[in-house]
Amino acid sequence: MTGSASELARRLGEHAEAVCREYLSNGHRSGNYWMVGDVRNTRGRSMHVRLKTSSKGPAGKWVDEATSEFGDLLDVLRESCGLVDFREVADEARRFLSMPLPPPQLPPQPAGAQRQPAAARGSPDAARRLFAMSQPIAGTLAEHYLACRGILLSPHEGALRFHPGCYYRDLVTGETRTLPALIAAVTSLDGRITGLQRIWLDPSGQGKAQLADPRRSLGDLLGNGIWLGHQPGAPVPVMAAGEGFETMASLKVVMPVLPVAAATSANHLAGLRLPPGCRRLYIAADADAAGRHGIERLSQRAGEAGILALVLRPQLGDFNDDLRHLGLGRLAAWLSDQLVPEDARLFLPPG
Structure with missing residues (x-):
């Protein structure tokens, strides 16, 4: 038995149901699959783990239909246990399989220093x-x-x-x-x-x-985002939100005082929590229709909360393409026609 990742994944696959019961305890068995919300052990049914090797693939492989993520049981151990380094993942796999752990290789520490404990689940x-x-x-x-x-x-x-x-x-x-x-x-x-x-x-x-x-x-992504220019607790009457980090960072370059949030995916954009007191929400779209459902759902939620939602559309593929290929000035001019006049005066550079 070697300690390679592929071998550890195969061994875990031989005990796929036991692994799922231990690390994906919020799910349940359905036929030859284990159903759960996601690889981080959230309740739900969008992720399924194959429990037996079949013509469709080896035991232990999983797919999350909601996010298109996929992987094997090593990923389940990493995400559900909150591990960062592969050595931690491999050690957890060996522990579960009752395999001997390799000798510890710990870096030297100053005298009297206390080692940080492993991340909690x-x-x-x-x-x-x-x-x-x-x-x-x-x-x-x-x-x-x-x-x-x-x-x-x-x-x-x-x-x-x-x-x-x-x-x-x-x-x-x-x-x-x-x-x-x-x-x-x-x-x-x-x-x-x-x-x-x-x-x-x-x-x-x-x-x-x-x-x-x-x-x-x-981590815990649903409802949360990569916030740029947002001070926790400060009022956010106007903001922008979108799917990708580079897209929202590009808008931040053009409108440096506007708080923006990147939700990391279309599904997470649909569930982004909006700050209290928000009156207007600009939602950044890409040129393709892949994230349309996230935009529509967030717009609906904003409307139900009394927030005016407006969609910003790029000229090219996304706003980072616009920034790189058209330049800051042309992007600002393009956005000025899509913003409420009051916001254009407040957030866009003069001229």
Whole structure:
């Protein structure tokens, strides 16, 4: 028996139902599948885990129909236990399988220092730990990545961090590696970090890393968002919201005093919690129709709360495309016709 990720995943698959009962306890068995809300053990039925190997694939593989996420049981252990490093995931798998753990390899610590305990179950704790382990983006590859996309934000934007060696695991091959990553905090309206989004970067500085999925989220995302320019507890009479981080960061560049929130996906956009006192909500759309249901649902919820919802549409694929290819001035002029005149005067640069 080796300690490789693929072998550990296979061994866990041999005990798929037992793994699900332990780590996805809010679900239930339905035929040859375990049904649950998501990989973080939320109640629901959108995620199903294959319990027996069949012509459709090996036991232990899972798909979340609501988010299109997929993976194996190592991902279940990582997300449900709030683990960050692959070594922690592998140790948890060996513990469950009653396998001997490898000798500990702990870095030296100053005399008298106390080691931080493992993250408690629930990925929000893991998100907070990873964010705390990261550093401000000033002077880092993350700042360079954003600048190359035309995104120049205030250094006081505390939602963004950089991690020089963030763990990444290929969901198909099981191979693991560490890469630099932009870390964006997902927070609740009171400013508490509930999750985060990791964007792995090419170490050469040429954009995102060449990965099948260089962007992944972690933690409690529903209702929360990547907030830029929002002070917890402060009134937010006017705001903008959208699906992608780069899209909303681009709008923040053009309208630096407007609070914006990136919900990380269309489903999460539909469930974004709006701050008390909000009167107008601008929802950023992409040129395609993939996120239309999120926009429609959020607009409906806003209307039911007495909030005027208006959709902002880009000229190109999204607002980051507009910012990069058309420039700040042309994007501002394009937005001026879509904003309420009062908001155009307040948030857009003069001229």
